[in-house]
Amino acid sequence: MTPHASDSALYRTLLESTRAIPWKIDWATATFSYIGPQIEDLLGWAPTSWRTVQDWAERMHPDDRERVVNFCITQSQCGVDHEADYRALTARGDYVWIRDVVHVVRDLQGGVVALVGFMFDITERKQNEEKLLQLQQELEDLSFRDGLTGVANRRKFDAVLAREWQDARRNARPLSLLMFDVDFFKRYNDQYGHVEGDECLRRVARALERAAHRPQDCLARYGGEEFVLLLPGSDAPAARAVAQRCMQEISGAGIAHAGSPLGEQLTVSVGIGTIIPGAHDEPMPFLDEVDRRLYRAKHGGRNRIEDAALA
Numbered sequence: 506m507t508p509h510a511s512d513s514a515l516y517r518t519l520l521e522s523t524r525a526i527p528w529k530i531d532w533a534t535a536t537f538s539y540i541g542p543q544i545e546d547l548l549g550w551a552p553t554s555w556r557t558v559q560d561w562a563e564r565m566h567p568d569d570r571e572r573v574v575n576f577c578i579t580q581s582q583c584g585v586d587h588e589a590d591y592r593a594l595t596a597r598g599d600y601v602w603i604r605d606v607v608h609v610v611r612d613l614q615g616g617v618v619a620l621v622g623f624m625f626d627i628t629e630r631k632q633n634e635e636k637l638l639q640l641q642q643e644l645e646d647l648s649f650r651d652g653l654t655g656v657a658n659r660r661k662f663d664a665v666l667a668r669e670w671q672d673a674r675r676n677a678r679p680l681s682l683l684m685f686d687v688d689f690f691k692r693y694n695d696q697y698g699h700v701e702g703d704e705c706l707r708r709v710a711r712a713l714e715r716a717a718h719r720p721q722d723c724l725a726r727y728g729g730e731e732f733v734l735l736l737p738g739s740d741a742p743a744a745r746a747v748a749q750r751c752m753q754e755i756s757g758a759g760i761a762h763a764g765s766p767l768g769e770q771l772t773v774s775v776g777i778g779t780i781i782p783g784a785h786d787e788p789m790p791f792l793d794e795v796d797r798r799l800y801r802a803k804h805g806g807r808n809r810i811e812d813a814a815l816a
């Protein structure tokens with residue numbers, strides 16, 4: 506069957522009534538030989554204003570332009586059909602996400618003659634994708650955060666410790682760890698109730714956060730009323746100084762603890778360890794050692810720092 510004049514009118518009607526926007530570029534002159542009138546509804550630029558490939562490139566978000574133009578030129582030169590997502594500038598000055606689906610028309614010798622394609626408005630899809638990514642990010646953040654205090658949880662701490670351990674070993678740098686346990690916290694809960702107990706843990710977390718200044722310092726809630734503070738790159742004297750600052754911040758927070766045998770205010774006990782991990786060192790024995798020091802701080806009277814190993 507040979508194409509009839511009315512067929513081409515039919516094809517045109519079909520092309521121009523779709524939501525996708527058809528277009529054709531003559532390869533030799535890099536000019537548009539056709540673009541559907543729908544382009545004006547979508548972007549506000551009249552079809553007659555789409556003359557050259559340059560017009561197309563210039564109406565693209567500057568952050569997308571180089572990547573998309575290079576990709577499309579390379580694929581077209583190779584005669585490969587392709588698609589690209591980019592933000593197209595509207596006449597109003599905002600951007601619309603477009604998916605351009607491109608077919609490369611070649612002659613019998615394989616030379617590129619023209620590009621034909623459809624532009625699809627994928628703004629809604631992109632917005633949904635971005636929303637989904639943001640939600641995933643928030644979910645991931647939440648899964649690494651302690652629900653009560655907002656500091657890192659143990660899962661996050663384990664991951665950070667593993668990473669910092671490797672880093673310290675590779676660079677022969679010290680890694681310090683502070684372990685905190687609130688003194689007589691059971692009595693605190695018994696006296697003030699669990700809700701106040703929760704609020705107290707939040708205040709302890711804030712105080713410890715104030716004492717750790719470096720961006721790579723990692724404060725985490727390790728257990729019920731236990732916190733850990735990892736200090737990458739800090740040696741033993743620096744770690745002790747941070748521990749002292751922590752005690753001062755806790756004391757400065759002035760959290761009343763009438764039931765404490767140590768005085769009227771809430772206190773914490775601290776165990777400290779510092780290590781430059783060797784090839785055969787593992788985090789677990791180090792954690793156990795710091796925990797033992799915390800235990801000694803407790804049994805040595807509480808409200809104190811224990812940083813030395815027993816001889």
Ligand SMILES: Nc1nc2c(ncn2[C@@H]2O[C@H](COP(=O)(O)OP(=O)(O)OP(=O)(O)O)[C@@H](O)[C@H]2O)c(=O)[nH]1
Pocket residue numbers: 653686687688689690691692694698699700701702703706728729730803807
């Ligand atoms: N309010 C509240 N209490 C908690 C939470 N997690 C653990 N606790 C309480 O913390 C208390 C810890 O008690 P113990 O381990 O006996 O220690 P302690 O009373 O602090 O005594 P020492 O550590 O020896 O000074 C328990 O009563 C737990 O119920 C929490 O998320 N919120």
